[in-house]
Amino acid sequence: MRVFLLPPAGASAGVFKDWIEPLSALGVQPVAVELPGRGTRLGEPLVDSVPALVDRLVAEHTPAQGERWAVVGHSMGALLGAAWAARAHALGRAAQLLLVSASAPPWLHSTAAELVGTDDELWQRVADLGGLPPALRAHPAARLLFGRVLRADVTAAARYRPAGPEPVGCPVLAVRGADDPLVTAGLLSGWAGLTDRAFEELTLPGGHFYRDGLADLLPVLAARLTAIGPAVSNLSAPDSLLTDGPSVGRSPRGDDGAPTKFTERVAR
DSSP states (O other): OEEEEEOOTTOOGGGGHHHHHHHHHTTOEEEEOOOTTSGGGTTSOOOOOHHHHHHHHHHHHOOOTTOOEEEEEETHHHHHHHHHHHHHHHTTOOOSEEEEESOOOTTTOOSGGGTOSSHHHHHHHHHHTTOOOHHHHHOHHHHHHHHHHHHHHHHHHHHOOOSSOOOOSSOEEEEEETTOSSOOHHHHHGGGGGOSSOEEEEEESSBTTBTTOGGGGHHHHHHHHHHTSOOOGGGOOOGGGSOSSOOOOOOSBOTTSSBOEEEEEOOO
16 A cells, blocks of 8 residues: 655655655555655746646556555645545545645635745744744755745645535545644534545644654554554554543444544543
């Protein structure tokens, strides 16, 4: 099974560098997707349109019919992942899992629109979310390079307001940080509109980038991949991710035929 990893606004595939070894060791093939205009594709023009980026994903990465795959997207990457999964489903190539992280359903609300401003305002708003590594803040040249990518991505995400959800044909897991100022619990629930399969919500400690960064999602992803096939028991969810209430059974559909909604809340 291939697991595609889609980065947040401004980031390259390198943001997932610490995911490759543990996921590979667990019997899945991680694919950290490099978007145009950054990282190893720095020489290509930036794309400031979510539909245009999704066109690239469909053309460059969609697995063949019958191949098992999953997609994980954080923040802007979640917008891309949801739209890509819907397009793939329409082509008869549905994924086995969609994980959307730190993002609101774009037909309900644009979190990127809250970040739009002057270069200095955008920079400060992303810094306040914890999205600027110290190396970027300390080097003007790095800020200049990152800033142009960040602005293109935020512009693309802010403009992306689909009329409603498009079905993805697979289970969906929606994750947010308990202290994320951009994504409320109410908004997170809206992702249920994507699927008639199982839908889960999970709240992790921390903010937009969780407590210890995107790696906090790894145990969560491992647990869900275990449920759909690959042997990933070496990366099981730690005790800190146990629910704070009684366990709830998970089934693909409820008695009324609606998608099952399973909510986990993680104590801080």
